[in-house]
Amino acid sequence: MGFRALLTDRDAGGKVTSTVAEIDEASLPAGNVTVDIDWAGLNYKDGLCLTGGGGLVRNYPHVAGIDFAGTVRHSADDRYAEGQEVVLTGWRVGEVQWGGYAERARVNADWLVPLPQGLSTRDAMVVGTAGLTAMLSINRLEAAGISPESGVVLVTGAAGGVGSIATALLARLGYSVAALSGRPQHGEALKALGAASIVDRNEFLAQPDKVLESARWAAAIDSVGGKVLGKLLKQINYGGAVASLGNAGGIELNTNVLPFILRGVTLIGIDSVMQPYATRIAAWQRIAETFDIAAYGKLVREIGLEELPAAGEQILAGEINGRVLVRPH
Ligand code: NDP
Numbered sequence: 142m143g144f145r146a147l148l149t150d151r152d153a154g155g156k157v158t159s160t161v162a163e164i165d166e167a168s169l170p171a172g173n174v175t176v177d178i179d180w181a182g183l184n185y186k187d188g189l190c191l192t193g194g195g196g197l198v199r200n201y202p203h204v205a206g207i208d209f210a211g212t213v214r215h216s217a218d219d220r221y222a223e224g225q226e227v228v229l230t231g232w233r234v235g236e237v238q239w240g241g242y243a244e245r246a247r248v249n250a251d252w253l254v255p256l257p258q259g260l261s262t263r264d265a266m267v268v269g270t271a272g273l274t275a276m277l278s279i280n281r282l283e284a285a286g287i288s289p290e291s292g293v294v295l296v297t298g299a300a301g302g303v304g305s306i307a308t309a310l311l312a313r314l315g316y317s318v319a320a321l322s323g324r325p326q327h328g329e330a331l332k333a334l335g336a337a338s339i340v341d342r343n344e345f346l347a348q349p350d351k352v353l354e355s356a357r358w359a360a361a362i363d364s365v366g367g368k369v370l371g372k373l374l375k376q377i378n379y380g381g382a383v384a385s386l387g388n389a390g391g392i393e394l395n396t397n398v399l400p401f402i403l404r405g406v407t408l409i410g411i412d413s414v415m416q417p418y419a420t421r422i423a424a425w426q427r428i429a430e431t432f433d434i435a436a437y438g439k440l441v442r443e444i445g446l447e448e449l450p451a452a453g454e455q456i457l458a459g460e461i462n463g464r465v466l467v468r469p470h
Pocket residue numbers: 183184185186270271274297298299300301302303304321322323324342364365369386387388389390391411412413414456457458459460461462463
């Protein structure tokens with residue numbers, strides 16, 4: 142029997158467009174677990190995959206969607222049984238492999254994790270790749286010696302998916318959070334998530350650039366990169382650490398070595414895509430114990446497959462706040 146999917150295709154002129162189509166199970170890629178998808182997420186990378194950006198998708202037609210949660214329909218792998226609820230993030234699913242913008246997906250069992258206890262499949266996609274990445278960032282900062290006693294943690298791109306969940310998680314864990322955003326209209330929502338203060342991105346960037354600036358932050362979680370990361374590194378306290386996870390503001394990094402050699406600052410790279418199973422499970426467990434999903438509810442919007450192409454453009458334009466959930470049915 143056929144099922145609905147958002148098929149992304151490229152025409153002879155290179156234009157990439159997506160349309161909802163009925164496809165059959167035989168078209169699904171090889172894999173040992175088939176999942177009926179309840180919810181998928183919308184991430185910055187999904188915006189790229191839906192518009193042909195970044196060269197992430199090489200083969201068309203394609204089904205995008207880098208994360209999803211659902212129920213196992215068929216499994217040829219001992220670790221998963223029919224009816225079991227599962228979550229998938231990363232492993233280049235939705236880029237190289239067909240992903241979550243469909244009612245059904247076929248994947249490799251190695252890429253799945255069991256739905257964490259205490260979360261529904263919808264909750265898992267409220268969290269999604271964004272929340273997992275936020276948690277992985279916090280875990281790495283703590284491994285580098287950061288704790289709530291260290292001082293204020295700056296979160297950049299705070300109104301976005303990773304930034305807003307990082308703000309909420311840090312606040313729940315007892316950290317004082319400064320939320321940097323280019324959209325002051327979301328300041329109140331960020332305060333409701335637990336941000337102690339809001340930093341205006343334009344004002345932050347407008348301050349005169351020095352080789353080393355007044356130390357203000359114990360640590361930072363940065364989804365922006367570019368000028369924002371270059372500047373904040375110069376404002377990190379002695380012994381502080383920065384988790385660099387994104388490039389929503391650019392891939393360049395212009396800085397100098399003084400924060401590292403005079404203040405002992407640590408720059409940590411975060412990748413959620415290829416994380417080993419044990420690290421994922423530990424992060425999901427901590428999220429389930431920490432994240433107040435009900436309190437985050439106002440920042441969640443639900444859409445259908447038909448609305449995805451427009452939402453993909455919006456996320457690339459920095460116009461989405463919080464998390465967008467995709468219901469494929
Ligand atoms: P979102 O679009 O939801 O959030 C990005 C935020 O960055 C925006 O909300 C905006 O925040 C800010 N921003 C957008 N454009 C600019 C700009 N031109 N200059 C400065 N700030 C900007 O995306 P996600 O949260 O899904 O992803 C954030 C980043 O993290 C992306 O680069 C993504 O690729 C990366 N990522 C990396 C992962 C990893 O494993 N390393 C996993 C997940 C995401 P505001 O309006 O508040 O300023």
